[in-house]
Amino acid sequence: MPKSCEAVYCTNHNFKRGEKLSFYKFPSRKKSPERRDKWLNAVQKLTKTGGRWSPGKHAVLCSKHFVTGAPVLQQNHPDYIPSIFPHKPNSTTKGLKNLKRFQRKEKLSKRLPFSHPQDVDEVPDPAPLEDEVMQPPEAEQTDGACQQNSMSTEESYKLKIQKLEEELLAVKQERNKCREECSKLQEDCQKYQEESDNLKEQLEGHCLSSKIVQGDDKKCRFFTGLPLSVYVKTFEHLKKFVPHATTKDSLSYEDQFFFTLVRLRLDLSFEFLAYQTGVAESTIRGYFWLWIDMIFYKLDFMLRWPSRESVVATLPSAFKVKFPRLTCIVDCFEIFMEQPKNLHARAQVYSNYKKHTTVKVFIACTPLGAVCYLSPAWGGRVSDVELVRRSGFIDPHLHEPGDQILADRGFLLHDDFATVCSAELITPAFTRGKSQLSAWDVEKSRGMSSIRIHVERVIGLIKNRYTILQNTLPVSMVKSRKGEADDDDLSSIDRLLQVCGILVNLGGSIVIKD
Missing domain, CATH: 3.30.420 (Nucleotidyltransferase; domain 5)
Structure with missing residues (x-):
C-alpha cells in the first residue's frame, strides 16, 4: 500500500529509492488524545479553507521528522512528538540540542544514588537499635549460658549499629560530593549561558535583520529610507492588518516589513534576502508583495x-x-x-x-x-x-x-x-x-x-x-x-x-x- 508523509512541504513516500524511510501513524484519538493534539500542533497543517487539518485512518509521518528516526513513548524525550519540519528553520539543530540535553539528564540521574539530587536531604536517620527489646531464646538454658548468649547478642547488635553508622557516613559524604558537583555544574551552565547570550547578541547585531536598526536612526535611514520614529510607528500601524497568522513561523512580522523596505531601498535581490534569512526565495517574494499591498491600501491617505x-x-x-x-x-x-x-x-x-x-x-x-x-x-x-x-x-x-x-x-x-x-x-x-x-x-x-x-x-x-x-x-x-x-x-x-x-x-x- 502506498504511503506518503503528511508533513507540510515533505514529499517522502514508501516508493522512494536510495533512502530507507519508516512511516508512523498518528496517535489514536481514543487512547492518546493529548499526544495526538500535540502531533497536530507540531505538524501545523491546514485545510484549503484555512481550518485545522484532521488526519485520516492511514495518515502517517516519515522518520525524517524525528531526531532519532522514530517516535518514543517517554514523555520528556524529544521524539515524544515530531519536531523536525521543512517549514521550521533550524528545527534539525534544535532537535539535536534537545536530544543531547535529554541524554545528559539521563546520564546524571543514573550517576546519583537517588532519583533526584534534592532527595538526599530526606534520608532518615536510622533508629537507634539499642532501645529495641531483645528477646532471649525460648529454650531453657542455665544462667551462665543465658548471660553469655545475651553478651554475644549485644556485641553483634553493636557491630551492626557501627556498620550502619559507617554506611550512613559514606552516604552523607557521597551526598556532599554530589551537591558540590551539582553546584559546580550549575555555575558552569550559567556561565556558558551568559557567554551564549552575549555571542547571540553580537551575532544578531551584525546580521541583516530588523534588530540592526533598533535604537539607531542613522542605520534606519540607510536601510529603510525612513527616520527611526516614523519606521516604528508605521510598523505598529500596519501589523494590525496582517491577514496571515501563520507567517510568524518562518519570519517575524517586523523582519518581513524590514526586508520589504530594504528591497525597495537598496534593490537587494530576493535570492540574497533568502540566503540572509534562511527562508525560501518564493516565501520572501510573497512577503514582499504582501507588505507592498498592505502599505498601498492602509497608507493610501498619505498620497491624496x-x-x-x-x-x-x-x-x-x-x-x-x-x-x-x-x-x-x-x-x-x-x-x-x-x-x-x-x-x-x-x-x-x-x-x-x-x-x-x-x-x-x-x-x-x-x-x-x-x-x-x-x-x-x-x-x-x-x-x-x-x-x-x-x-x-x-x-x-x-x-x-x-x-x-x-x-x-x-x-x-x-x-x-x-x-x-x-x-x-x-x-x-x-x-x-x-x-x-x-x-x-x-x-x-x-x-x-x-x-x-x-x-x-x-x-x-x-x-x-x-x-x-x-x-x-x-x-x-x-x-x-x-x-x-x-x-x-x-x-x-x-x-x-x-x-x-x-x-x-x-x-x-x-x-x-x-
Missing part, C-alpha cells in the same frame, strides 16, 4: 490630492510673490525595464528619448514638495501630452477655477485645462517663430524654472531613496500579478510606485516652509 485650503496654508513665501494661486508642479519620468518577448509589447514600451524600453509615469507634487498625484504607468512610447490626457488629471474635481499649475514647455495643454477646469497651466516661453526671447520672457522663464525645479528634485528623491527604480525592472514587476483582486486594474509597477511615493511623503518635505 490636497484641498485648496491646505495648499494655501502651506504655500512657501517665495511662491506667494510669483505664483500666489499655485497648487501643484507636474512632470513625467521614465523607469527602465527589461525587454518584453512580445514584439507588440516591446514596441509600446520602447522610448525614443531614452533609447531603451521604459515605463513612463506622470507625477504632481505640491509647492511644499509632497507627492500628491501619480498616474498609472504607461509604455515609454506614449507622449507626455497623451499621458496627461489619459491619466484623468484634467478633472474639475481636482482643480478649481483660477488654480495655477507649473509644467515644462512640452506640456501643450493650456486649452485643455482652461476649457475643462478653468485652471491656468504655466509653462516656460518658446522661441518658436522668434529669433530670441524677449527680456521679460527670459526673466519670467528663469523665475518659473527656479520653482519648477522642485518636481525634478522630488523625482530624484524617489529614485535615489528607493534605488529599485534606478535599475532595470524585470517584466514580472511591471505586469499584473496573478491572484490580485478582479476589480483592481492596477499592475505591480503601479502599486510599487504608489508605495514609493507614500514612503517619500513619510520621510519629510524637501522644501523648507518659512
Whole structure:
C-alpha cells in the first residue's frame, strides 16, 4: 500500500529509492488524545479553507521528522512528538540540542544514588537499635549460658549499629560530593549561558535583520529610507492588518516589513534576502508583495490630492510673490525595464528619448514638495501630452477655477485645462517663430524654472531613496500579478510606485516652509 508523509512541504513516500524511510501513524484519538493534539500542533497543517487539518485512518509521518528516526513513548524525550519540519528553520539543530540535553539528564540521574539530587536531604536517620527489646531464646538454658548468649547478642547488635553508622557516613559524604558537583555544574551552565547570550547578541547585531536598526536612526535611514520614529510607528500601524497568522513561523512580522523596505531601498535581490534569512526565495517574494499591498491600501491617505485650503496654508513665501494661486508642479519620468518577448509589447514600451524600453509615469507634487498625484504607468512610447490626457488629471474635481499649475514647455495643454477646469497651466516661453526671447520672457522663464525645479528634485528623491527604480525592472514587476483582486486594474509597477511615493511623503518635505 502506498504511503506518503503528511508533513507540510515533505514529499517522502514508501516508493522512494536510495533512502530507507519508516512511516508512523498518528496517535489514536481514543487512547492518546493529548499526544495526538500535540502531533497536530507540531505538524501545523491546514485545510484549503484555512481550518485545522484532521488526519485520516492511514495518515502517517516519515522518520525524517524525528531526531532519532522514530517516535518514543517517554514523555520528556524529544521524539515524544515530531519536531523536525521543512517549514521550521533550524528545527534539525534544535532537535539535536534537545536530544543531547535529554541524554545528559539521563546520564546524571543514573550517576546519583537517588532519583533526584534534592532527595538526599530526606534520608532518615536510622533508629537507634539499642532501645529495641531483645528477646532471649525460648529454650531453657542455665544462667551462665543465658548471660553469655545475651553478651554475644549485644556485641553483634553493636557491630551492626557501627556498620550502619559507617554506611550512613559514606552516604552523607557521597551526598556532599554530589551537591558540590551539582553546584559546580550549575555555575558552569550559567556561565556558558551568559557567554551564549552575549555571542547571540553580537551575532544578531551584525546580521541583516530588523534588530540592526533598533535604537539607531542613522542605520534606519540607510536601510529603510525612513527616520527611526516614523519606521516604528508605521510598523505598529500596519501589523494590525496582517491577514496571515501563520507567517510568524518562518519570519517575524517586523523582519518581513524590514526586508520589504530594504528591497525597495537598496534593490537587494530576493535570492540574497533568502540566503540572509534562511527562508525560501518564493516565501520572501510573497512577503514582499504582501507588505507592498498592505502599505498601498492602509497608507493610501498619505498620497491624496490636497484641498485648496491646505495648499494655501502651506504655500512657501517665495511662491506667494510669483505664483500666489499655485497648487501643484507636474512632470513625467521614465523607469527602465527589461525587454518584453512580445514584439507588440516591446514596441509600446520602447522610448525614443531614452533609447531603451521604459515605463513612463506622470507625477504632481505640491509647492511644499509632497507627492500628491501619480498616474498609472504607461509604455515609454506614449507622449507626455497623451499621458496627461489619459491619466484623468484634467478633472474639475481636482482643480478649481483660477488654480495655477507649473509644467515644462512640452506640456501643450493650456486649452485643455482652461476649457475643462478653468485652471491656468504655466509653462516656460518658446522661441518658436522668434529669433530670441524677449527680456521679460527670459526673466519670467528663469523665475518659473527656479520653482519648477522642485518636481525634478522630488523625482530624484524617489529614485535615489528607493534605488529599485534606478535599475532595470524585470517584466514580472511591471505586469499584473496573478491572484490580485478582479476589480483592481492596477499592475505591480503601479502599486510599487504608489508605495514609493507614500514612503517619500513619510520621510519629510524637501522644501523648507518659512
